[in-house]
Amino acid sequence: MILNFELQSSFKYNKLMNDYTQPSASWPAGPVPRPVSPVARATSRPAAAPLSLAQKLLLLLGALLFDWLFCLQGVGLNVFVFTVFVVAAQLVLLPKVAAVRRSGYFWLMVGGSLLSGGMMAVYGSGVAALACGASVLMLLGYVNQPHLRLGLYALLTALGSGVQAGPRVLLGLRAPRNAGDGVRRGWFYGRMLLVPLLVLGAFHLLFMAANPRYMAYFGRVMDALGEFLLWLLPEMSLVHVVFLTLGFLVTAGAVVMVPVYFYADHESRFGEFVRRQRDRVASFTVRRPNFQPNARRALDLRKEWVAAVALFALVNALLLVVNAIDINWLWFGFVPKPGFDLTQFVHEGTYVLIFSILLAMGIVLWFFRRNLNFYAPGLPWLRWGATVWVLQNAVLAVSVGLRNYYYIQHSGLAYKRIGVCFFLLLVFFGLGTVLLKIWQRRSAYSLIRMNFLAVYAALLLLAAGNWEVWIASYNLQARFRSIDIGFLLDMPGRVLPTLVARRALIDAAPNLTSEGEYGGTESISAPEAQRRLDAAVATWRSRYQAHSSWQSRTYTDWRTAQALRAQ
Structure with a gap:
């Protein structure tokens, strides 16, 4: 898109130059500007903004803090301390970005980062580490693009910015002003070799994974280099050098924001509600001569409406039979017979029913994606048919929950059983958002945004639980x-x-x-x-x-x- 814009600008510029070269045009005084190539315009990048004093101090402090907290250490209280540092760094740099202060998502991620980091200090569990990492990344994403609303796009924005931040800082370094020509030349070529060295490091990691003998030789070289550095600098080891470098890159990703506009531009195309599209309607007919477009559109919508109503009527009838069987069998007085394989019963039934619920939600999203939301003659019938189907899927989800409950009652708790409980909570929330789409003409983007927030809330709840102790106490x-x-x-x-x-x-x-x-x-x-x-x-x-x-x-x-x- 940027290249097309630059090409158009160059075309207008060349046209203006041709107009000025005509005999009737008067050329302005001064030297004639030299035209710029479109490729040069597209490939040229503005110089990176210099780092502020606060950013330089935070970079140094973050690298040293990262090495002190994580060098040859596990994860626990150190994750909470570094998370507090990252949040505090954003609050220190916050006055420069006024739009961030008005973003509710930013403050939500501040609270989520501190909560999940605190759970790392309390439990140190894997789910708490996942929640803390996701919260911090989304926090950085909302700082980068304050107008973002979708958490997934904030996560991807933060990753895109973090990958570029470290190299951007290194490439922006300048040699001292009073240095000689040799130092400046060496500094220039050193920065030019940064990208080849990164590529070399990637291939080195691949060869280490593929060739164990190469890995053994590399280990010997690293041991010798570590002994040399220990002799040269008794207080510094190779491990500290690695962690200082890693800490610098991580801190640069948190302190230096490289604007990433791709996801913000992509999100700007979507709205919270479905809008009527006059030129984009589904067509199930073959065009006939002398057929009016408006009549064809109305006929197309009617045929799509007939297909949707027929589908909802058939699947409602089928699901009614399945729910009647489950209610009669599972809901009241279910007792497994001797020799009944409860594990197989729960696993197979749960997976199939979950897939059925997700498929039902996808079908509703498909039929309510466009102009069928505005088909006044049959919209009430369509809405009520889809609503009944959604409610029947909620009944199906209750049956899945009962299967999971019977398994826990007879076999004990496990990680998957807890996961199924949280998944069912998300299913009920998702079915509620589908009802909003049916009756309020919500867009698919709106549903994804709300359900992503629900997934994030479930992740925080999982991070806040002492699940292993509860499982052991119950079993x-x-x-x-x-x-x-x-x-x-x-x-x-x-x-x-x-x-x-x-x-x-x-x-x-x-x-x-x-x-x-x-x-x-x-x-x-x-x-x-x-x-x-x-x-x-x-x-x-x-x-x-x-x-x-x-x-x-x-x-x-x-x-x-x-x-x-x-x-």
Whole structure:
């Protein structure tokens, strides 16, 4: 688009030059401007704006802080500290961008970043790390383009800006003014070699992954280089150099904003509501001579309406039968028969029903995407048919939830069961937005925006839960005939106090299982389960004592150490 604009500008400029060269035109005084090539205009880039004093200080502080927090450390409290630094840096630089202060999405991401970062300090879980990373990236995306509303576009904008920020800062560096010609020439060629070095690094990583002997040789070279640097600079090692460089790149992506307009321009094409399009209607007819366009459009809409009403009527009838069977079978007094494979029943039925619900939502979006929203003669029938179908899909989602509930009642909690519960919550929210589309003529963009926010809210809720401890507490009940002790021992160390406190229940369990060496499950004895529990406790204690620094500690790690010491 920019190239076309420049070509048009160049064409107008050349036309103006030709007009001035005519004998009747009077040429203005002064030298004749030299025409610029369209390719040169399209490929030329404006010089990067110089960094402010605050940005330079934040770059230095961020690189040093990143190395101090993460060098040879795990994740925990350090993630929260660095997240607070990134948020504070945005607030320090915020007065320069007045539009950001008026963006509710920016303040939402500020709260989400601090909440998820705080959950990293409390639990240090993987879902909390995912929520924190997504929150910080979307925060940076809304700072880059304050008018964005779709969280996914903010995420992609932040990634696009972050990739360019580090090289942009390095390429913008200048040699000292009082340096000689040799220093300036070396500085220039050093910056020119930056891109080839990045390409060389990418190929180096590929060769390391493909050739183990090459990786071994490279490890020897790195060990020798590390010893040399340790001899040259006793306080500096190669690991610190790597983390300082990585910290500089990460901080540059958070402090230096490279404008990325692609996603903001793309989002500007969409609206919250469907608009009537007179030139874009679906056609199911063959053109006949002497046929009026308006009559053809009305006939096309009527045929599309007939197809939609027929489809909704048929699938409503079919879904009514399925829901009647599920209500009669699952909703009231469901008791699995002896030998009934509840796992297979839940897995197959859940996946098929979830796919059916998503397909139903897609069909509704398809028929209500264009001018059928404005077909007055049959719109009430279409809306009510689609509404009944959406409500029946909500009933189907309740049946899926009951299948999941029966599995939890008979087999215990697991990560997938919790995931299905949150997915069903998102399904109910999505069905509600589909009703908004039907009755308020909402656009697909509006539904994507609202459902993305719902997914983000569900991610924050998952990050705020101590799910492993809750799973262990629920599964270690006397009413369960089988306990997957291997699954519980593979969880993070914060579940160990719960397992130690219920040793007697583990000994009394009728059946203890664990994952086999080559897949599947195997039964283990109670003494073997106790031996594995003791080994897990000893391993966790040694690891906790070996990593005595506070950077990677969490609140639950401290509580676990206190509980194990007391038991």
